[in-house]
Amino acid sequence: MHGHSTFEPKNGVVKWLEARLPILSFMHGSFVAYPTPKNLNYWWTFGAILSFMLIAQIVTGVVLTMHYTPESTLAFSSVEKIMRDVNWGWMLRYAHSNGASMFFFAVYIHIFRGIYYGSYKAPREVLWILGVIIFLLMMATGFMGYVLPWGQMSFWGATVITNLFSAIPFVGDEITVWLWGGYSVDNPTLNRFFALHYLLPFIIVAVVGLHVWALHVCGQNNPDGVEIKDIEKDTVPFTPHATMKDSLGIVFFLLLYCWFIFYVPNYLGDADNYIPANPMKTPPHIVPEWYFLPFYAILRSIPDKLAGVIAMFAAIAVLAFLPWLDTSKVRSAKYRPIYKIFFWVFVVCAVGLGYLGAMPPEGGFVLASRILAVAYFAFFLIVLPLLGLFEKTKPVPASIADAVLAKHGSASSVAAGAASAPQTKG
């Protein structure tokens, strides 16, 4: 799917470099001449938005490091110093803390888009699994970053999450002590979390590199879920078309991001985290950051410790098996009327679990999270495998060009070709 690069250097220096390291023609082929499907909508701009957020987090993170002290007696006050004394410190920290939220917001949309349009199906399984790995790395990074300010929620969030590992049979307690570097969350824990919080974003950069590589091998999926057949008719060059569309997407996303930074910077945070960590007092109600809430709700919905922890990790791991759980040969929900309904039910379940994760674990909330947790797994393990066998799908257009022309009401000859057989796997 690599574009037929039209890159022909005229400049002598560029020719010299090209003969030794063809990096410029590689960039040209990947981001200028690269053919993108004509029918991409704005949901496809989230890849670029996520790349932007990753860079923004690394840049703000690196400068925050210049002022932060990863030591349990100084961490909290060094963050307050950033907020009050460091030039632009308040803005950099708010950009970084809200940036984490925006990053997760974008990644959830990106994942839901993949599920809606069947972007995980052959031949894009590896691309999808790399995405799940990036999501896991993001969760680890986000969690460890939240511990660094060493407030009450940092400390108790770290305590609860590291204690998840104590559920492992036989060696759980030893693993937990090893993770802590002591008998509770303390200075050694903070130190290592800081080291890993600095390291993991660069691992994410590397896996994103693989993710983009895999994408450029198979080519992008698209709203109609049909493969590119004719580069001339079905695609447009990445630059200027995708470049401009992605840029506009980023601009609108930045508006939302800036609204959070400058108008409601603490809306997504927890007031308890402005109280310094106290290992002797648990806050009355521990809540993780909003982006972990659906998984936290699944953890709490099960009254058994080990089973709860397994269910929580399984809720993430099940995503990696999606390419094989979904048996339908049609990719896009556009042509899968029943799948489309289940997809939206699934979205409601996921958001509902997020709401329940923030509620106290009592009464009707527990029952509701149990029902939604069952529904969450049922979507992957029951609905997707069976739907592929029983669902009557709509006819899939023969090509991207046909889909685009049919939509914009052109020559009737195109419509005749639209009723071809659905895409077959592989």
Added chain:
Amino acid sequence: MASATTVEPTRRDFLFIATGAVAAVGAAAVVWPLINQMSPDASTLALASTEVDIGAIPEGQIITIKWRGKPVFISHRTEKEIKEAEDVNVATLPDPQTDAARVQKPQWLIVIGVCTHLGCIPLGHQGEYGGWFCPCHGSVYDTSGRIRKGPAPRNLAVPQYSFLTDTKVKIG
């Protein structure tokens, strides 16, 4: 393999495997310090025990002291609390243990104040069994620190301790 025709293992095969085995042991020997450095260091291990004067704790009060960075509850139990802890059908408990197995002297209950679910600190004199209630995920403990309800799998742990005198206890 270059020597696909050879049936008998040769001296070269032996040397090849032996070299590989030594390399594997070497790699493991290098990895171990990199993993083991994360375990508690010498200064953390040195803080292993602490002494507490319990003479000033009135009956019915629970105090919290810090041991190995964790809270330890010392409860001076009332007659009623002791009776409630003893009058339980042990077989019905999620983690069956008699009260006698958890105390050295019935009026003093000493337990690690960390919920066995996910490590929060339970609140004293709360919950329907008059013992502890964990605010995080709703585990309920009785006056012997035993789990009675909620997601926690085990009773509150009893640390190693000994009475140095009637009013002095050494934990650890």
